[in-house]
Structures are given as C-alpha cells and as structure tokens.
Amino acid sequence: MTDEQHAQNQVHDQEQAAAAEALNDQMKRRKEERDLLEKEGVLPYPYSFDVRNNACDIKKEFRDDAEEQVSVAGRIMAVRKMGKASFFNIQDSSGRIQVYIKRDEVGADAYRIFKLLDIGDIVGVEGYSFKTRTGEISVHATSFMLLSKSMRPIPVAKEKEVDGKKVTYDAFSDKELRYRQRYVDLIVNPEVRDTFIKRTKIVAEMRSFFAEQGYLEVETPILQPIYGGAAARPFTTHHNALDMQLYLRIANELYLKRLIVGGFDGVFEFAKDFRNEGIDRFHNPEFTQVELYVAYKDYYWMMELVEQLLQRTCIAVNGTDEVEFLGHTISLAAPFRRLTIADSIKEYCHVDITGKSEAELRNMAKDLGLSLDPKISSGKIIDEIFGEFVEPRLLQPTFITDYPVEMSPLAKQHRSKEGLVERFELIVGGKELCNSFSELNDPQIQRERLEEQARLRQRGDDEAMVVDEDFLRALEYGMPPCAGLGIGIDRLVMLLAGEDSIRDVIFFPHLKPE
Template structure:
C-alpha cells in the first residue's frame, strides 16, 4: 500500500510538471494542440527507400519515445503508425522559438517535423529537422521499459506487461507495445480477405437487426433491454441466422453478414459477451458442399494473411491444407472415451456421463448431455482441423434431418486448436418439422434449460412461403483470428474486451 501511495505521488508530480509546461507554452504564445499537420512520409518507408546520396525532403509526425536534450543540438525518436525513426534537431536551423519549445517536451508528446533524410556517423537513418511543431502535449507520462545489464544479461524493467492493465488501457498498450498492433492489422486483413472471398462468388453482404423482439438462431442466454417508445422488451441478438434465412426466402441466393453478437454467458479465454461472427447462407447447397467451401476459405485466408497454410497455436503447428479430417460426433466420442452413444436413451446417456466422471445439471436433455461429453473429452484433443458431423436432432433444432441416418441431422462443426471455429447445417426448410422442433425446445425451457430456443412465429411464417434447400455457416471471427495470429486469449484479438469495473 505504501508503495502504491508513493507511485501515485510520483505520478501526480509528473503530471503537475507537464501541466506547468503546458501553461508555460501557452503563455509563450505556442498552441500545444494545433489543428493539423501535413504528413508526407512514415518511418518504415523512409528507412526502406533511403538513398544516401539524396537528401530526400520529408514531413513526419509521431509520438516522442526517446529524447536526448543537449545544448544547441538534440536527438529524439518518434513513433508513427509504421515504426520509429530518429530526428536530429539543431537550434540554429529550426530557430530559437522552436528549439525552446522542444526543450519543454517530454516522452509521450506528439510532434511534427519537416526536413530531409540523412545517415548519422553511427549509421542510423534519420531526419534532419528544418521545422519543428508541437502537435499534442501529453499530460500523463507513458510507461517506458528500461533495460539494465544484470550479470552479463539484459533485463527489462517496468514493461507494460500486466494483461489486465493492457486490456483496460489498450491505448497505452498500443503505444508502448507496438507489436500488438500487428495482431489487429492482421485481424483486419483476415476479415477483408473473407469478405472478398464471399463477394467474389456473387453473394450479397447485408445487415440485419441487432435489437430483436425474439432472439434465436443459437442456444444461449440473451441480454435484455427495454424500448420506451414501443414499451416492449427487446434482446441483443445472439445470432443473425433467422433473419438471413428470411432473405433466402425472399429470393436472394447467397447472403452473408459480419455481425456483432451478444451472449449473456461466462468470460474465459475463448468467450467474450460481445463477439464477431460471420454467417453465410447459400441456396441450393448442402452441408457437404459447405465443408469444401470452408476448406477453401480457411486455406486461402491463411495463405493471404500469413503466407503459409500452417499456423502456430498454443504450442502446436496446425496445418490448414485441405482436406480436413471428417468424423461423426458419435464416432469421435467412442474414439476418445470408448463410450458408444448411438441410439442411447437419456438415462443411458446420463449413466455414461456419470461413468466418465461428469456431473450434469438434471434439467438438461439428451442433446446437452452429448454436448457436455464431447466438450469435456473430445473437443480439447482435436488440434488439427477436424469436421465433426452428423449431430443428434435435439442438438440442432434448425438443421435438416439426415438423409440416411435416423435421429440425426446434417450438421458439422469445424474444430481446430481444441476449440470450435465454425458451425454449419443443411438448413431445415420444412415449416411443419421446424415448428415441432421449436416446440420441443420450448418444452426444454419449461424443464429449466434457459438456453433452449423460443418459438418464432414470424420466422415460421416465412418458411411457410417456401425456402429452397440451403446451406448455412457461422464462423467465430475472433477465434479464427486467434488461430491465425497464435494468440492464446480472445481478449488479445479484441481491442476493448469486457472487464469488471475498476
């Protein structure tokens, strides 16, 4: 506690000094927060294209990350969107006013420099300043890691490495740990490539409601809100499936949506209450066709973003080169536990789970029991991409009955790195059977399963107008980004993950 108190006093002292500097600058007629600055070059581009014989004119701007103030000449490093570069500042060239301004600057301030490129006597490519402008006075000091040699080895002190603090103050994390930016640049590239992949096939990107009067399309607890003008309860969507299938009914043959979905569930390495999902629906196709599409999509995305069809995740080298392994959920459970679940009653499934050491909620039905067994004993062991197929009907109330296997549906999940990445069905388009399935879900809700689905009369009405055979797919974008960037927590691929209040 004493140490925290002393740190706070130190922080307050530093902030007060910076406030005093701000006041001094303003009293000297210098605006520490001007409106604009013309940038013509970035650090990495300057370094990569540097020609020693040419004094190339440049205008750069960025945050000061290191500074050496001397008498009539000084050096500092600025960090921009592409990296860092050194700046040489000479009083006789930038003028006394600008140089006096510079002497009031700190690490963390943002500055603009106009000048030309050159190489110092030590061989460092730099910018020789001819004009200098303060662009933003930082009032709060940024944490700066320090290196010290201990017993012949370099040791880093005061690094901004506490994960919870990094998530809470992502803006500081991005400043002092610039490698973090690369994860999010890669995330953007992944989404961009997937979007291009879909649109190149002629499918339409659409938007559907986030606030929904009836939530559906997945088994999850929703967030609830109230609309004052309509005086009605609304829900943040848990999935966009039912709205996208309405569009297939309306005549579109391929639609997709990158959607923010919301599920009122726990938070862990693979779950965040707000997450990104892309859903795709294509008419006249089935889940076998969709498996091949997923193989193409993941393989091409990995090559486009990483330049390789292998990725390192949680210490495993994972290959995304097709074809991926395919195995039914029943066979996978038998392979990893020895238990045969095919054709078993609810009580027999409960006995199997008990024999395996699983404690189950008595309110859940047979589908959830199978899901619990699979999630505990099989899913974490599926490291290489594996299609798990042919689920029991109760586990998939929106999927079409299997054309060959009684009691099953045409569904697959792709598991990679020990976690589900995507989910797909041959979509159920028989409105009579769909009503029966949703009413069975309503019965499970009455038993106490608060994740069971609700009967959506408008969706059923849409199906009654006729929906063609359709293949549907949902991909967890955050998990795919984790897989392709090697990050071990969903919080590392979301800019601002949800946290408890400070």
C-alpha cells in the first residue's frame, strides 16, 4: 500500500468514525425525546388511526369555495418549527403535503408535544384543506397524533445554491446501500416506488391477457425431488422428516407439462425460480418468470402470441408501444424480426456454423477470440459465440430460432431441418427475454435426450439436465402437441421501466454480506 493510499484510508476511517458518532448522538437524543413523550402520557406507538384521505387526493379534490375536512397520515419529511405556529411536510404512499399547525388551535400541551417530534416520525393529522398565501394546497391541523416514533434518523437530502443553481447533496444515492436498505430507499427516493408499481401493473396485465385466452393459472411445487426444465445448477436442501434431499426449482416446465398430459388445454404460472449462479446486472439467484403451455399449438403460433402480449402490456403500462432503454428507443410494435441462430452468427460474425463438428466449432470460437472450457460441448460453444458476439447487438425485438438439438433437450425436432429443434428466444435490448419450444412429446426421443444430458454431466457439465423418470412416465401416457413459453418478469420490468439493473426491479436483491 502506498503512502497516499494509506492516507486516504485513514481519512475514510476518520469520516466513518465521525458519522457513527453523529448517528449515536442523534439516536440518543431521540431516545430521550421518546422518554419525555411517555412521561407526558403520549404513546409512541399507538394501535391505529382513522385515515380517510391521502395527500394526492387532497390536492386533486381541493376547491377554493369549499372547506373540506380531512384526516391524513404520513411520515414527517421536513419541518419548520417557529414560535406559536409551524409548518411541516408529511409523505404518504401517494406523495407529500404541507401541514400548518398553530398552538392556539391544537392547544399548548399538544403543541409542546409536537415540538418533540423529529423528521422521520409518523403522525396522523385531522383538520381541513386550505391554500396558503403562496398558493400551496395544505392541511390546517386541528389535531394531530404521533403514530410511530422514529428512533433512527432518515437521510435527508439538502439543497444549496451554487452559481445560481440548486445543488443537492447528502442524498441517499449509494446504490449498494439503497439495495441493502430498500425501506430507506423507498422513504427518501419515492420515485423508486413508481418502478415497483409498474411491475405490479405489468404482471396484472399479463395475467389478464392469459385469462382472456381461457388459460388456467396454477401452482406447482417449489421444493422438488428432481430439478429440471432448464440448464442450471440448483440450490439444495434437506427434508428432515423424509430424510431426503430436495431442490429449489430451477423451472416449473416439467410440472406444467404434466398438467397438459392430464387434460388441461392451457396452463400458466407466475413462478419464483432459483438458480445457483453468479450475480450481475441481469442475473439474481432468485427470480420471477411466467411459464405458459398451450395444447395443440407450436412455436410459430407462440411467436404471434408473444408479439400481441408484449405490445399490449407495453401500451397498458406506458401508454405507447415504444420504450427508452439504455439510451435506445425500442419498439414493441408487431411483427418482430425473425432470424435463425445460424444466420444471426453468419450476419454478425461472418462464419457459418451449419453442420460443423465440435472441433471445427472450437476452432471458430478460438479464431473469434473466445477462450473456452475444454469440457463444453458443441451446443455450449455455439451458445458462447452467440452470447458474446450476437446477443448484445440485437436491440430491437428479434426472434432467434431453430437451435441445435443439443442446446434444447426438451424441444421438438424441427419438422424440416435435420439436427435442429423448433425453438425461439426473443432478444430485446441485447438480452434474452423469452424462451419457447414446440414441446417434445415423444417419450422415446425425450428419454434419449435426457440420457445424453446425463453423459454431458459425466463430462463435467454441471448444468446439464438430469433424467426425470416420472416426467418420462407422464409422456408415455401421451401429451398432445404443445407450445411452451417462459418470460423473465424481472427483465421485462427492466425493459418497460427503463432500468439498467435487475437489482432496481427487485425489492430485496441478493448481495454479499455487509
């Protein structure tokens, strides 16, 4: 460590120590205030309050010619304590509103109690709406009630004027801290709520779309004795009573197909899935996807359904079928471009993977500058080439179709192209958003595919699938032709909300320990 780095670390440590001391002082003062309130007979944490209005509606419904009685509750976010009258702002789930409180109206005892309150405390206010001399719609308090004493100060952004411009400082803007303390993030950065409200609208719109088609929403096991339906490493756990190892599901595909075997024509599930993989801007080990399976359909039909679904959902939540994402305007207006995976690699890498052996593919990857694990097979090599050189360049919605059979052991063999399967991935904004197959329903071929996956596991591919005998037994009873689809909800929310990290669309993303 250089002397300069050592000095920087010392300064950082001193700043941290000073911040900790200041925090302790504030918490100590708040504890003393709480004790005083209790001596005054004030409950710092009462049981309820009759809320009849919110900040947004009070402002929206205000009329100059009518005095409206209101009852509103929220967190104190700013306060200007004066002599016999004060102003403070409260924030509820709809927004902020100013409150005016006067000693002569609420009483000397109540006003003294008000002066013991802090930014961050939650209060209930009764009074009437009015407009101040500056034209701000506010609440004139006739009574108030402490609802929750905040023992820890919330970060409060401050503004100062620099060269005639307002500059914000001390904002709660550190990304990692915001993810770790999402509850604080939501308090002091209320615009964050908009993303999660949009997430709820997206799921509701998709659920409505599927229901209109007559598909049944179902629930399937999260704890599974055999994991399957995707190429991924699972999380494992142990069931004490049964003395058996179980896995958190990596996908719900195989259970939903069992329901198609059982006679349902269309089933879907919004599922929490878990994959024991790395964490980055687009991956979280716990994530949400919706899977849909429809009998008697194929992947051509499913492409059209996806176009309708995404365009409708985008319009429903954003009012338009265009979104701004990572500095690009992306159109979700149908139809989307369609391109085979071989043609996409030929277009962007100027090499032809068609009919090439594993050794030839490995040499191609090497010539392109890829360093590959010697244990991976042909399908993984193609996937690496596509993921590195093609996928990031596909900004507008593009169906990538017709994958090598080895990459898609659960998909039906292509009806006219030897060695390929009927599969598509929808790439938008440079990342996979959807995955779909004409589902394999021949139990003999499915067994051969899963046994080949088992051989790949023996070669060292720990993401290869395992043989699921019960699923094979279900197929032996007969599954009709079927189209399946999986859509990553977190990535869809990222796209429609214009967020560049999956952590910004998950309330509590996984992080390294503090």
